[in-house]
Amino acid sequence: MRNRERIVAAARELFVEFGPDVALDDVARRAGVGNATLYRNFPDRAALTHEVVLAVTSRTTLRAEEAAATESDPFAALSRFVHAAADERIGALCPMLSGVFDKDHPELLAERRRLEEAVEGLVARAMSAGRLRTDIAVGDVLVALSQLTRPLPGIACQGIDRFTHRHLQLFLDGLETPARSELPGSAATLEDLRRP
Template sequence: MFVVATASQPRLRADALRNRERIVTAAREVLVEHGVESSLDEIARRAGVGNATLYRHFADRRELIHHVTLFVMGRIADQAETARSEESDAFQALRRFVHAAADERIGALCSLLADSGVDRDHPDHVVARERTEVAIEALLADARAAGQLRDDIAIGDLMVAITQLTRPLPDSGCIDFDQFVHRHLQLFLDGLAAPARSRLPGTPVTLDDLRQKAAQAASRTTDLSHP
């Protein structure tokens, strides 16, 4: 079980730590299902704790979401590192990681960062993000070095695809949408394999590229709201 520890967080008793783990796990499930405005009462109920216990660990919704996003990034990094260490075939390690990352529903959780006001530059977020990026880049580098990954793909291309395929479709009425995720991911992964059957338009996308585009979009939104 991955739990983010911070320098400012006091050491918890075993029972308090278990409660905190249950709350974060339940919050992840509820936030995936219902979004940023999910009921904190429902999160406490699903975690099997009282509201007072939830607020004893997390002062407000924003702090809880902060820890949920750290939790998910930690799990994704764990999945990448484990796949790389346990799989002898570089592309199979990449396949294993992509399917595991999809199960974390990162597309559903991605909107939390935008909608909740969580500080992406918080030191805890920076550390977790850097660990995750290093772990995924290592998988890509291994597959590329083995001649198994096409050379016009970067980490941004990979993460956008996983995010899009795991983002809930609003008001789609598409029952059992999840059954298609791993099928479509497998098609996507087949398209990543070398030798490539075509040349992709544009250039490979890094996570820095994505962050710059997100910052530009946020700036435009701010400008429009403050004429």
């Protein structure tokens, strides 16, 4: 693995474990490179954070596309994606998105659009097949996924991640038709998520 990839992988792990403000010296140490190598590849925290967000988003998009391509049952494809996105630690992006980097960078916006389109496709197919309740929208899936997979750095609840897939499955069971209750409020759309 090239140094740049090792640094991004190490940063992703440490951001998940300790939050986005982890010392860059720790990232270099985890990656098995010197500080000079880290700074040669990433001149500052913003550049490294940009690359981590891009990598996680891209890998999550690939998981959505793989689920759509390999699962014949549309709800199984959605479920597979949700669990795969949890394994990618998509929820770890949330604290990073409030950091000091360009969230509107064209590269990040393009990758976010790819992810949104892939998830929209999964949701639309499951809904068309009558397997997904119709009072939700793709934003509901993304919000729940983000909330249920967000790490809690520095808490005393070590090992809490072992419950992630269990709680995601409870969420998925609530999405499947027939609906067992009426949801309050309105469905969360992508437009709702983009509003400040």
